[in-house]
Amino acid sequence: QSALTQPRSVSGSPGQSVTISCTGTSRDVGAYNYVSWFQQLPGKAPKLMIYDVNKRPSGVPDRFSGSKSGNTASLTISGLQAEDEAEYFCCSYAGSYTFYVFGTATQVTVL
Amino acid sequence: QVQLQESGPGLVRPSETLSLTCTVSGGSITNHYLSWIRQPPGKGLEWIGNIYYTGDTNYSPSLMSRVTISAGTSKNQFSLKLSSVSAADTALYFCAREVRDYYDSRGRGQFSYFFDYWGQGALVTVSS
Secondary structure, X not given: OOOEEOOOEEEEOOXXXXXXXXXXXXXXXXXXXXXXXXXXXXXXXXXXXXXXXXXXXXXXXOOEEEEEEOOEEEEEEOOOOHHHOEEEEEEEEOHHHHOEEEEOOEEEEEO | OOEEEEEOOOEEOOOOOEEEEEEEXXXXXXXXXXXXXXXXXXXXXXXXXXXXXXXXXXXXXXXXOOEEEEEOOOOOEEEEEEOOOOHHHOEEEEEEEEEEEEEOOOOOEEEEEEEEEEOOOEEEEEOO
């Protein structure tokens, strides 16, 4: 299965907004509204930040938001904070044969 | 708080079978699929397969011939076996719980596919 494409890194100053893209195909991101986003800190378990494209689990700050257009999903962090510095990756359902594909991961740096 | 913990040998010889166990605590696995996912060093994540609490399994087409996922010896455990391993199977192996349905804030049933909890991962190196 081919990975979803994400930028290797994005950065922003505290208070700014950053957006991470996640580009797939018409067989995964474009076909289903089942895109999720995860935050991963070194040595820690990935943490669910967004599911079903734009839904936030309880406890995730509302500065995290998700969207999708065509074959590309996006995660936006508004009002960037130092604690948001981490690696982020996306995941999409890809049908009952492949099931899941993942993004190539993006390092978010708070300047 | 649901927690998942992977365990097993960190070193496996080439051509042998990799075996890992995932223990789930703090929550139920009933009505959930449980997945294995791996990440080779410097590479992206790859879904390996999953098992439903009833024992139903699904596998990645690329690994299907070598993978077996089964229920563990304890009620909240499940295991991964990957046979005939090579250096290409060296990776950080994660277990994760899947969500297929949930109730939204308005109490309506929704259908979905996402992972709500993950383990920290277990590094397995294939080397002689």
